[in-house]
Amino acid sequence: MGNIPFSLYISLAYLEGISVLFFxxxxxxxHWSKKELIIFSGAYAISTFLLRKLPISFGIHxxxxxxxxxxxxTYYYKTKLSSAVFxxxxxxxxxxxxxxxSAFLISKLFLLNYNTILGEPxxxxxxGLPHVVIIIILSMLIRKFGR
Known part of the structure; x- marks a missing residue:
C-alpha cells in the first residue's frame, strides 16, 4: 500500500467490494438486497485494509x-462452501x-514505470479501476445470460 492515503485506499477497496460481492x-x-451489498462492501473494504496492515507475506492476506x-x-447466505471458494x-x-x-497498459501509454504506478496515489x-468495471460488466452478463 505504500504511501496511499487511507481515504483513497478505502474508496477503491469499497468499489472493489461492490464488484466482488455483486459477482x-x-x-x-x-437473494440479496442493495442495502446488503452496500453494507457488506464497506465491511469488505475495511477487512482488506486491516488485513494488508498485518505483517504477513504478500498474498497471504x-x-x-x-x-x-x-x-x-456460507454462513449468512447458506451457500455451499466449495461454490463460494470457487x-x-x-x-x-x-x-x-x-x-x-491495466498496469502494463498504463505504463506503456503514459511512459511510466511500475514503481510510479504503484507508488503514486x-x-x-x-x-485499480479497470478490474472493478470488468467484474461488474461480467456480473451483469452472467445475470442476464446465466452461468
Missing part, C-alpha cells in the same frame, strides 16, 4: 480474505489478470 451474489444465485468471505457467504478464486483471478494488464487508483 458472487450473481454467481452463487443468492488474499487467502485470509477468501476464507473470511467464503465463510461469511467463486472467490475466479473473481480474484480476474482481478489479478486485469490489474497486471492517483496512478495506483486509476490502475
Amino acid at each position: 458472487l451474489f450473481v454467481f452463487l444465485k443468492v 488474499s487467502l485470509i480474505l477468501v476464507c473470511l468471505v467464503s465463510g461469511f457467504l 467463486g472467490l478464486i475466479l473473481v480474484f483471478s480476474i482481478i489479478i489478470i486485469t490489474e497486471i494488464i 492517483l496512478w495506483w487508483f486509476l490502475s
Whole structure:
C-alpha cells in the first residue's frame, strides 16, 4: 500500500467490494438486497485494509480474505462452501489478470514505470479501476445470460 492515503485506499477497496460481492451474489444465485451489498462492501473494504496492515507475506492476506468471505457467504447466505471458494478464486483471478494488464497498459501509454504506478496515489487508483468495471460488466452478463 505504500504511501496511499487511507481515504483513497478505502474508496477503491469499497468499489472493489461492490464488484466482488455483486459477482458472487450473481454467481452463487443468492437473494440479496442493495442495502446488503452496500453494507457488506464497506465491511469488505475495511477487512482488506486491516488485513494488508498485518505483517504477513504478500498474498497471504488474499487467502485470509477468501476464507473470511467464503465463510461469511456460507454462513449468512447458506451457500455451499466449495461454490463460494470457487467463486472467490475466479473473481480474484480476474482481478489479478486485469490489474497486471491495466498496469502494463498504463505504463506503456503514459511512459511510466511500475514503481510510479504503484507508488503514486492517483496512478495506483486509476490502475485499480479497470478490474472493478470488468467484474461488474461480467456480473451483469452472467445475470442476464446465466452461468
